Structure formats: structure tokens, C-alpha cells
Amino acid sequence: MSSNWVEVCAAGEIDEEDVIRFDHEGRTFAVYRSPDDEYFATDGLCTHEHIHLADGLVMDDIIECPKHNGRFNYKTGQARGAPVCVNLRTYPVKVEGGSVFIAIA
Amino acid sequence: MMHIVIVGAGECGARAAFALREKAFDGEITLIGAETHLPYERPPLSKDGLVSAAPPKYVADADRYDEAGITVLTDAVVEKIDRGGKAVMLSDGRSIEYDRLLLATGARPRAFPGVPEGSPHIRMLRTHADALAIRAALEPGRRIAIIGGGFIGLELAATARKLGAGVTLLEGLPRVLSRGVPEEIAAVIAERHRSEGVEIICGATISGIEDNGNGALILLADGGSISADIVVVGIGAIPNADLAEAAGLAIENGIAVDETLRTSDSDIYAAGDCCSYPLTHYGGRRVRLEAWRNAQDQGTLVATNLIGGSEPVSSVPWFWSDQYELTLQIAGLADGAARTVRRDMEEGAFILFHLDADGRLIAASGIGPGNAVARDIRLAEILIAAGARPDPAALASPETKLKKLLAA
Numbered sequence: 001m002s003s004n005w006v007e008v009c010a011a012g013e014i015d016e017e018d019v020i021r022f023d024h025e026g027r028t029f030a031v032y033r034s035p036d037d038e039y040f041a042t043d044g045l046c047t048h049e050h051i052h053l054a055d056g057l058v059m060d061d062i063i064e065c066p067k068h069n070g071r072f073n074y075k076t077g078q079a080r081g082a083p084v085c086v087n088l089r090t091y092p093v094k095v096e097g098g099s100v101f102i103a104i105a
Numbered sequence: 106m107m108h109i110v111i112v113g114a115g116e117c118g119a120r121a122a123f124a125l126r127e128k129a130f131d132g133e134i135t136l137i138g139a140e141t142h143l144p145y146e147r148p149p150l151s152k153d154g155l156v157s158a159a160p161p162k163y164v165a166d167a168d169r170y171d172e173a174g175i176t177v178l179t180d181a182v183v184e185k186i187d188r189g190g191k192a193v194m195l196s197d198g199r200s201i202e203y204d205r206l207l208l209a210t211g212a213r214p215r216a217f218p219g220v221p222e223g224s225p226h227i228r229m230l231r232t233h234a235d236a237l238a239i240r241a242a243l244e245p246g247r248r249i250a251i252i253g254g255g256f257i258g259l260e261l262a263a264t265a266r267k268l269g270a271g272v273t274l275l276e277g278l279p280r281v282l283s284r285g286v287p288e289e290i291a292a293v294i295a296e297r298h299r300s301e302g303v304e305i306i307c308g309a310t311i312s313g314i315e316d317n318g319n320g321a322l323i324l325l326a327d328g329g330s331i332s333a334d335i336v337v338v339g340i341g342a343i344p345n346a347d348l349a350e351a352a353g354l355a356i357e358n359g360i361a362v363d364e365t366l367r368t369s370d371s372d373i374y375a376a377g378d379c380c381s382y383p384l385t386h387y388g389g390r391r392v393r394l395e396a397w398r399n400a401q402d403q404g405t406l407v408a409t410n411l412i413g414g415s416e417p418v419s420s421v422p423w424f425w426s427d428q429y430e431l432t433l434q435i436a437g438l439a440d441g442a443a444r445t446v447r448r449d450m451e452e453g454a455f456i457l458f459h460l461d462a463d464g465r466l467i468a469a470s471g472i473g474p475g476n477a478v479a480r481d482i483r484l485a486e487i488l489i490a491a492g493a494r495p496d497p498a499a500l501a502s503p504e505t506k507l508k509k510l511l512a513a
Contacts, residue, residue, distance in 0.1 A: 067479065068425075082120050083146075083164075
């Protein structure tokens with residue numbers, strides 16, 4: 001299935017070691033910029049109680065849910081301990097012409 | 106093969122069981138719970154879980170216990186610990202031997218003195234069954250009276266309003282949330298409840314509660330009375346330390362444990378709501394926390410220590426509550442603060458940072474819609490754990506990102 005690249009924002013709109021929320025066609029995503037200036041994207045809602053992860057805290061390669069501190073590795077989507085046990089889906093990201101795009105399958 | 110037995114199948118006990126496997130413990134694990142359910146999350150019981158009357162939100166599905174090789178005994182009541190024989194005795198006559206024992210027995214609601222047990226109209230809230238019983242009495246046109254202006258009482262009030270019931274909330278002290286929540290934040294919450302039509306009566310002295318057949322009547326010391334279809338008592342909790350006490354373990358506001366969560370018996374540990382422990386961040390003062398995060402953190406930590414580790418508790422106390430669209434979050438213990446710095450944020454949200462006389466951040470309390478304060482409270486928690494002395498001007502200014510202070 002071919003990917004559908006969607007423009008998220010200008011690259012500079014996401015602070016280093018931070019995350020923003022991106023909504024597209026009824027779905028919500030979280031798009032991250034790592035401390036070493038790489039970009040990543042995951043589903044936007046925590047798999048524990050469907051809280052927006054973009055309100056949470058990015059530390060190194062971890063996103064922590066703002067509600068109950070569930071943690072995920074945002075590069076791999078892997079759940080990293082209680083209370084979350086279901087991984088996040090991740091999406092390919094590219095930066096082109098100063099903008100961030102994610103591939104929504 | 107080493108056998109670890111966990112008494113108490115709540116958040117803490119379940120987390121400890123899984124954490125043992127995550128730490129590569131390959132012995133036997135038995136988790137014993139008195140309820141008929143597998144371990145479930147209690148926070149929803151006064152919130153969305155009450156609205157939906159849905160099945161419990163389980164900590165993990167049954168197959169995950171099977172996959173992890175954790176034996177779960179539900180509907181099983183432990184009656185006695187035989188320390189000499191290193192076994193727990195169940196009420197059905199079974200005896201289960203342990204090498205190491207974890208008591209994660211939680212706490213139970215404090216009853217109102219003199220109230221007869223078993224009244225369908227006078228209830229407390231601790232279990233899923235309790236929540237279902239309260240839920241059944243709430244609908245438009247019904248009236249609930251809540252005794253106690255703590256987290257449980259207030260969350261229940263918000264949920265009851267959502268369900269359309271009329272609410273009267275009685276608090277004996279001059280304000281709600283007097284334990285651990287700053288007055289400015291409690292005032293926001295009280296005002297929000299009043300705007301929803303909740304009648305809050307502070308400074309109330311209750312002389313008795315009577316079941317009058319169709320409902321209940323609260324008798325006030327000033328001669329007044331309040332009638333309701335259901336009365337829910339939420340006046341705090343008592344640690345379930347009876348088993349430990351009967352077994353001769355040290356007790357001090359719950360089961361007394363050291364900083365590694367070990368009781369006075371070196372083969373028995375305790376964690377979660379049932380135990381008091383020395384809190385290193387606050388001069389080693391002994392505390393007992395009734396909090397979901399604490400149950401999780403201690404469950405995880407105690408797993409390390411049950412299998413030979415000696416890690417001390419280092420997490421900062423953390424609490425949260427949801428009422429209407431508001432979320433309150435608190436990191437640390439604010440009592441003992443010499444100075445409070447306020448940070449105003451968007452949408453009326455604000456955070457109070459509590460500093461001690463040396464300028465060290467000891468707590469942060471925030472309230473706002475949704476997750477408005479969450480990120481900053483989490484960062485404050487990290488600063489508290491690090492013993493940071495942040496610049497008060499930076500704390501007060503919402504333009505200053507707290508994350509920048511971490512590097513300072």
C-alpha cells in the first residue's frame with residue numbers, strides 16, 4: 001500500500017526535544033523532534049486512556065503521557081512500563097523544503 | 106524453586122508481580138486477592154467508571170498473567186501469616202508457603218462511627234461493586250449526600266452531577282481538600298462545584314446518619330438535617346495492616362517498612378497504601394501515601410528488593426484528581442513551605458511552586474483544564490527529586506520553560 005505523505009508544519013515549529021499534535025482527516029498524531037534534531041511520528045493518543053501525548057513531556061527518546069505518566073519510546077513506539085502495555089504505531093517522517101511530512105498509510 | 110507470594114491483588118500487587126518477571130525472576134509467583142475480579146484500576150471508580158457502569162478497567166487481561174506465569178487466586182481471603190512456617194493461611198483452609206512475602210493489602214474506607222453496616226442507602230466507595238451500587242442510585246431527580254470534601258468525595262460529586270443527580274457535600278473542616286492541597290487551588294475547585302449546582306457545606310458537624318427505609322437522613326449537630334436517596338461516606342482510609350499486626354510485624358500508621366520497603370521481618374515486604382515508609386526527600390519523615398502512582402512505583406521497586414536488591418524509595422509523591430474539565434496535579438509535599446510562587450498560564454490554569462527556607466523546590470500544585478499543567482508539574486517533580494533551587498522569577502514567568510531549568 002502506497003504511503004500518503006502529508007505536510008505537518010515547518011521544521012522549526014517543533015522545538016528541539018519536543019512534540020506537537022497534528023490532526024488529519026479525523027486522526028490525531030504526535031510529531032517529535034529529538035534532542036539530536038531528528039523527526040519522528042506516532043499515533044497521537046496514549047494507548048492507556050487515549051490522552052493526547054503532545055501534552056506530555058519528551059525526554060531523550062521517551063514521550064511520557066501527561067495524565068498517568070505512561071511512557072513510550074517515540075522512535076519505535078514501544079511501551080516502556082506501567083500503566084501502558086500496548087505499543088504506539090509509528091509513521092515515516094521526512095523533512096523537505098523546510099517542512100516536516102509524515103507518511104500516513 | 107523460590108516462591109514469592111503477594112497478598113493483595115490491586116494496582117500495587119499486580120505491578121509487583123509483572124515487575125518481578127520484567128526483572129527476570131524465574132521462580133513461582135502467586136497473587137492473592139479477596140475480590141472476584143482480576144486486579145483493576147481504582148481511579149475510574151469515582152470518575153468515568155462510575156458514569157459508564159462498565160466492567161472494571163483491568164490492570165492486565167487474564168492471558169497476560171498466564172503468559173507471565175503468574176498464578177492469580179481471586180475470591181481468596183488470607184486469614185493469617187504463619188511467619189515460623191513461612192506460609193499464609195486462607196479462609197478456605199488452604200495454606201500457601203512462601204520464600205518471600207509481599208503485603209500489598211491496600212486500605213479500606215473509614216466508616217462513619219455509629220452507622221449500621223449493610224444499609225443500601227449509606228455507602229462507601231472502594232471497590233467496583235461499591236461503584237455499581239452507588240451508580241444505581243444516581244440519576245436525574247435523585248439526591249446524593251456526600252460526607253467528606255477530599256478527592257473521593259469531590260470526584261464523586263462531579264460525577265453525580267454529570268449523571269444529573271442533585272448533590273450536597275458536607276465537610277467538617279472550614280474548606281474542602283484541606284489535606285495537602287493549597288487553599289487557592291481548593292477554592293477554584295469549590296467554586297467550580299458550586300457553579301455546577303453542588304451544595305457544599307463546610308464546617309458541618311454530623312451527629313448521626315439514619316437509614317429511613319427509602320433513603321438516608323443526615324442529622325446535624327445544629328439541629329438541621331439533610332435527606333438524600335443515598336449517602337456516601339468518604340472520610341479517608343485506614344491501612345489494611347491487621348494481618349501484619351496479628352503476625353507481630355512493626356506497625357506505625359500502617360505496616361512500618363524501611364526505605365527498601367522491608368518490614369520488621371526480613372522475608373516480608375509491604376508496599377502501597379498499606380505501609381508507611383521514610384521519605385528521603387523530606388528528611389526521612391515517615392509517610393503513608395494513598396495514591397495510584399505510589400502503588401505503581403512501590404510495586405515496581407519492591408520487585409527489585411524481593412529478589413535481593415536494596416534500592417531505596419526515591420520517587421516524589423504525586424497525586425492527581427479530575428473533576429469536570431479540571432485536572433489537579435500535585436508533586437511533592439507542600440507542608441513546610443516557606444514561600445509560594447505562582448505561575449499563571451493560559452485558560453486560567455496556574456501552578457503554585459512551594460519552596461523551603463533554603464529556596465529548594467519541595468512541591469508544586471497545579472490546576473487547569475485538561476492537561477494544561479501536566480507538563481510543568483512533571484518537570485517540577487524532576488526538579489524536586491534533584492533537590493533543585495530554581496530562580497523564583499523563572500518559576501513565576503510562563504515565558505520561561507521549566508525544561509530549561511533542568512539543565513541549570
